[in-house]
Amino acid sequence: MKIPLSWLRDYVDINLTVEELGQRLTLAGIEVAATERIGADWERDKLFVGEIVRIDPHPDADRLVLATVVYGGDAPMTVVTGAPNLYPYKGQANLGLKAPFAISGARLIDGHSEEKKFMRLKPSKIRGVRSEGMVCSEKELGLSDSHEGILILPPDAPVGMPLVDYMGDTVLEIELTPNLGRCLSMLGVAREVAALEALTLKRQQPLLQEIAGRVAPSEMPDPAPVAEPFCQIVIEAPDLCPRYTAILIRNVAIGPSPRWLQERLRLAGQRPINNVVDITNYVMLEWGQPLHAFDYDALAARAQRTGQAQPTIIVRRARPGERMTTLDDVERALTTDMLLIADTAGAIAVAGVMGGQETEVNERTVNVLLESACFNNINNRRTAQALKLFSEASTRFGRGIPATLAPLANRRAAQLMAELAGGEVVAGVQDAYAVRQRDVTIELTNAEVERLLGIRVAPADLRRTLEAMECRVDHDSGEGALLVSVPWHRLDLEIPADLVEEVARGIGYDKIPATLLASALPEQRHNWPIESEEAIRTLLAGCGLQDTINYPLISESDNARLLAASSGEGWTNAQAMAGYQLPALLRPADSVQLANPLSVERSLLRSSLLPNALQVTAANLRYTERWAAFEIGRVYWPLAGELLPQEARHVSLVMAGPRAPAWWQGSTTEELDFYDLKGVVETLLARMGVPQAQVQFAATTHPAFTRRVARVLVAGKDIGILGELHPAVRRAFDLPMQGRVAVAELALEPLVAAYQSDIPMQSISAYPAIKEDLAVIVDEGVRAAQVAEAITEAGGELLTALRLFDVYRGDQIGDGQKSLAYRVIYQAADHSLTDADAARLRARIMRRLEETISGRLRASG
Numbered sequence: 001m002k003i004p005l006s007w008l009r010d011y012v013d014i015n016l017t018v019e020e021l022g023q024r025l026t027l028a029g030i031e032v033a034a035t036e037r038i039g040a041d042w043e044r045d046k047l048f049v050g051e052i053v054r055i056d057p058h059p060d061a062d063r064l065v066l067a068t069v070v071y072g073g074d075a076p077m078t079v080v081t082g083a084p085n086l087y088p089y090k091g092q093a094n095l096g097l098k099a100p101f102a103i104s105g106a107r108l109i110d111g112h113s114e115e116k117k118f119m120r121l122k123p124s125k126i127r128g129v130r131s132e133g134m135v136c137s138e139k140e141l142g143l144s145d146s147h148e149g150i151l152i153l154p155p156d157a158p159v160g161m162p163l164v165d166y167m168g169d170t171v172l173e174i175e176l177t178p179n180l181g182r183c184l185s186m187l188g189v190a191r192e193v194a195a196l197e198a199l200t201l202k203r204q205q206p207l208l209q210e211i212a213g214r215v216a217p218s219e220m221p222d223p224a225p226v227a228e229p230f231c232q233i234v235i236e237a238p239d240l241c242p243r244y245t246a247i248l249i250r251n252v253a254i255g256p257s258p259r260w261l262q263e264r265l266r267l268a269g270q271r272p273i274n275n276v277v278d279i280t281n282y283v284m285l286e287w288g289q290p291l292h293a294f295d296y297d298a299l300a301a302r303a304q305r306t307g308q309a310q311p312t313i314i315v316r317r318a319r320p321g322e323r324m325t326t327l328d329d330v331e332r333a334l335t336t337d338m339l340l341i342a343d344t345a346g347a348i349a350v351a352g353v354m355g356g357q358e359t360e361v362n363e364r365t366v367n368v369l370l371e372s373a374c375f376n377n378i379n380n381r382r383t384a385q386a387l388k389l390f391s392e393a394s395t396r397f398g399r400g401i402p403a404t405l406a407p408l409a410n411r412r413a414a415q416l417m418a419e420l421a422g423g424e425v426v427a428g429v430q431d432a433y434a435v436r437q438r439d440v441t442i443e444l445t446n447a448e449v450e451r452l453l454g455i456r457v458a459p460a461d462l463r464r465t466l467e468a469m470e471c472r473v474d475h476d477s478g479e480g481a482l483l484v485s486v487p488w489h490r491l492d493l494e495i496p497a498d499l500v501e502e503v504a505r506g507i508g509y510d511k512i513p514a515t516l517l518a519s520a521l522p523e524q525r526h527n528w529p530i531e532s533e534e535a536i537r538t539l540l541a542g543c544g545l546q547d548t549i550n551y552p553l554i555s556e557s558d559n560a561r562l563l564a565a566s567s568g569e570g571w572t573n574a575q576a577m578a579g580y581q582l583p584a585l586l587r588p589a590d591s592v593q594l595a596n597p598l599s600v601e602r603s604l605l606r607s608s609l610l611p612n613a614l615q616v617t618a619a620n621l622r623y624t625e626r627w628a629a630f631e632i633g634r635v636y637w638p639l640a641g642e643l644l645p646q647e648a649r650h651v652s653l654v655m656a657g658p659r660a661p662a663w664w665q666g667s668t669t670e671e672l673d674f675y676d677l678k679g680v681v682e683t684l685l686a687r688m689g690v691p692q693a694q695v696q697f698a699a700t701t702h703p704a705f706t707r708r709v710a711r712v713l714v715a716g717k718d719i720g721i722l723g724e725l726h727p728a729v730r731r732a733f734d735l736p737m738q739g740r741v742a743v744a745e746l747a748l749e750p751l752v753a754a755y756q757s758d759i760p761m762q763s764i765s766a767y768p769a770i771k772e773d774l775a776v777i778v779d780e781g782v783r784a785a786q787v788a789e790a791i792t793e794a795g796g797e798l799l800t801a802l803r804l805f806d807v808y809r810g811d812q813i814g815d816g817q818k819s820l821a822y823r824v825i826y827q828a829a830d831h832s833l834t835d836a837d838a839a840r841l842r843a844r845i846m847r848r849l850e851e852t853i854s855g856r857l858r859a860s861g
Contacts, residue, residue: 011190039168050101072160085149181399185288226428238434289409290393372410532755550612609652626657689756720746
């Protein structure tokens with residue numbers, strides 16, 4: 001919401017500087033996000049309000065004229081200008097046109113430059129005529145991009161006044177939380193300023209004079225009924241529209257609004273259109289009540305087609321299959337939960353969102369039916385969201401508007417249409433008030449204020465603060481509590497805590513002192529799920545991976561892209577392994593569908609973290625050659641017969657690109673692959689406290705991966721999957737086809753269960769170790785993990801390290817066999833090992849290998 005201070009001062013005298021006002025509002029919960037100063041670059045001694053008293057033709061140029069300007073200087077100044085809107089006055093004197101006038105040395109924006117470029121005005125000869133000043137356009141002043149002619153000021157503009165004093169302004173841009181919908185208007189903000197600074201709200205307008213400060217809804221008088229009914233109003237959905245009012249204005253003259261109104265709309269961020277539409281926008285910004293203007297004659301013609309003598313306004317829900325064309329020339333499909341404004345011929349507006357095309361005000365409109373109504377805020381938000389139609393009106397209706405406001409804003413707009421559009425207002429208001437706004441009275445005690453704020457507020461200060469917010473405060477004769485009657489324009493005050501918040505805002509959050517807790521802090525306990533999750537983040541970041549956060553919503557095509565290399569069957573929950581479910585990569589039919597998705601791209605709850613991870617990887621690999629990242633998040637699976645899905649927390653890992661960056665001695669062509677990511681997973685499991693003996697990587701197959709894919713098991717239970725993506729999947733996600741993309745997805749629950757914050761330390765042996773290499777020949781079908789397991793069991797405590805460093809297949813060992821070379825280290829904690837000790841260990845290892853997997857030692861040489 002943009003608040004021009006010149007407009008705000010119509011309702012309250014502000015004694016603060018702009019900075020002080022912004023700080024006071026912000027500390028009261030109304031955040032001032034930005035401050036724009038209109039005319040900050042206008043120099044007081046070089047830019048003035050000028051009066052063009054004469055226009056003469058240029059002696060040597062048909063497209064230029066000579067303008068004689070009075071601007072408060074010693075003598076009038078004649079300048080050369082090519083402004084098209086001055087051509088009609090060529091050869092005329094005693095004009096009295098008012099316009100911004102700059103003298104030599106003024107700092108202006110270059111009107112002929114496409115960019116915002118400042119220049120200094122210098123005296124010059126233009127086609128032989130010397131010119132030392134300039135009548136200015138809006139672009140040269142920085143007001144807009146308009147450069148088609150000079151800016152014509154109102155006739156009452158004071159000649160010689162510095163332009164900054166006449167047109168300069170300051171606009172505060174405020175950002176509001178949902179409960180501050182009342183501040184989406186000039187009067188709403190004026191009430192806040194008046195309350196916070198103990199000022200009096202100005203009530204020069206006749207309508208404002210009618211409204212006392214502390215009025216309950218039931219005390220607000222209903223508007224006078226119309227003497228001659230011009231329409232009927234039928235509210236068929238009172239739960240969605242408690243009040244609907246209409247006023248008829250006859251014989252309006254559609255045309256441009258006066259400059260003051262256009263300027264206020266521009267400063268508030270609105271585009272002027274015509275006087276009728278501008279008045280509805282002006283009153284919306286002034287009072288906070290959106291209005292809609294119908295062409296009354298179009299409504300009457302529709303009524304006649306259905307045999308009605310006069311229009312009947314019907315407020316109802318949409319019918320099944322109903323459609324209508326809105327003002328933006330789009331035919332929209334409506335659902336039965338949407339509220340419509342209709343007549344006997346059909347829908348004419350989506351209530352509180354947008355009007356219909358057939359009844360809109362246009363240049364031929366003569367009679368205007370002005371609507372001002374109150375709609376259910378939740379239904380309005382849902383309708384605007386479903387139709388993707390967001391506007392200033394729906395923003396206000398979506399936050400709640402009091403029913404009492406409808407006839408007041410309607411009467412204000414009718415007054416302006418009489419003044420600015422020459423309209424004749426039909427006396428009275430057609431008012432259908434189906435559900436009256438209720439009175440709210442709240443009981444508040446000093447003890448409750450002290451309990452919530454932590455400070456004691458004097459009863460007099462408490463009463464004064466609440467009355468400044470236009471509440472009516474009475475004493476309860478029984479318990480000494482305050483009975484606070486909420487004014488009609490405060491829908492956000494419902495319970496005592498709401499009043500206490502108002503007290504805090506009135507005091508100023510910055511003035512509430514910090515207080516200690518009255519009781520001792522409870523004993524601090526570990527939150528292992530959170531601590532273990534943070535430990536995983538720290539470990540993966542230490543491995544060089546970047547933390548990412550993604551939305552839990554995906555599209556139906558995302559799961560399908562993961563199965564691009566298969567026939568489309570994939571895995572389902574029923575096929576997932578026992579224990580911790582693997583990333584299911586479900587078919588769309590097996591996923592959790594949203595009932596009201598924001599878009600087709602966000603229509604499912606993800607069943608795997610991989611779609612998001614691959615999308616992020618593809619986006620980043622466009623700008624960087626190497627990407628390594630992880631995400632910790634939730635996945636969702638449908639449960640038969642259950643309303644809510646099953647949720648689980650997973651971690652995904654992705655690595656792609658060169659293994660090492662290029663440097664001055666050269667670069668490597670090696671790419672990150674399955675084994676790099678396997679090393680990260682092994683490190684993660686080890687540092688989380690999972691014993692190495694319980695970790696197993698079992699080869700498997702999966703449609704999303706190449707042959708390099710493995711199940712990750714802990715204590716025999718599946719916790720995830722690890723592998724290199726299939727080329728078809730990479731192509732489906734727009735990933736580079738060069739190199740490899742290694743991904744993994746693991747369940748967090750087993751890692752959290754195994755997490756040890758304090759891993760016990762092991763003593764370091766002071767005795768030397770014996771290192772030797774063992775090359776073991778085994779059948780091709782024997783896995784390296786089986787060999788390592790046999791060596792580890794046979795070596796016992798004296799085997800302190802084991803590493804596979806070579807795999808050989810060839811003529812020297814025969815077909816169907818392979819040689820696995822291991823570096824083994826023997827070391828005792830309490831004595832030095834001898835060669836005989838090493839020989840005994842080697843023999844024991846070879847016996848175990850021969851007995852378990854038919855392995856034999858490969859002869860050297």
